[in-house]
Structure formats: C-alpha cells, structure tokens
Amino acid sequence: MITEVNAVTFRQNLGDMLAQVQYRNDSIVINKDGKPVAALVDAELFGRIRRMQERFDALSSRVAEAYATVPVEEGLAEIDAAVAAVRKTR
Structure with missing residues (x-):
C-alpha cells in the first residue's frame, strides 16, 4: 500500500512510519506544500x-x-x- 503524508505528519510519526514500511512493506510518499518530494520504501x-x-x-x-x-x-x-x-x- 502507498500512503501519502505531509512532511510535518511524517516527522511527528517517524517511528510508526518506519514500522509500517519495515513490517508491512508499505511505501510512504512525503509531500511538502502539496507536492511529493521524497518516498520511504523498504530496503x-x-x-x-x-x-x-x-x-x-x-x-x-x-x-x-x-x-x-x-x-x-x-x-x-x-x-x-x-x-x-x-x-x-x-
């Protein structure tokens, strides 16, 4: 599953987001000012x-x-x- 979050939410929930990627193999797209700037994917x-x-x-x-x-x-x-x-x- 791919989740989109803004940078502030990502920063506030980094531990949970890492677990989501590590254990569920999800990917997270990080948006800043409404535009995607980075993605967190499993290694x-x-x-x-x-x-x-x-x-x-x-x-x-x-x-x-x-x-x-x-x-x-x-x-x-x-x-x-x-x-x-x-x-x-x-």
Whole structure:
C-alpha cells in the first residue's frame, strides 16, 4: 500500500512510519506544500530500484553509442514509426 503524508505528519510519526514500511512493506510518499518530494520504501525494494536504474543507465549508454552517428531527425522518425507500429497491433 502507498500512503501519502505531509512532511510535518511524517516527522511527528517517524517511528510508526518506519514500522509500517519495515513490517508491512508499505511505501510512504512525503509531500511538502502539496507536492511529493521524497518516498520511504523498504530496503529490498530500494535495492531493486537501484539495480534497475543501473541496468537502464547501461542500456541507455549502449543505445546512445549505437545511434551516435544517426541524425536526430532520423532517429526521432524511427522512434515514431516504431511507436505507431506497436499501437496498431493493440
């Protein structure tokens, strides 16, 4: 479950919020001035997010290298065509 709280409530209830994340595997989004600024998630989920980010960064680098010589307009046209093809099949 994902709970949203404001920063003051989070600060006042930190112990309870930590228990909620640790024992129930919930996530907490902390808002400040009505906008989300941070999230508290269990350590296992955070580890998975970090590994996914590392894999995404590596893949992005490989794609950037592969298309380094392709003009921007040509690359965007190729992306648009691929998106249109996928949407047609749905």
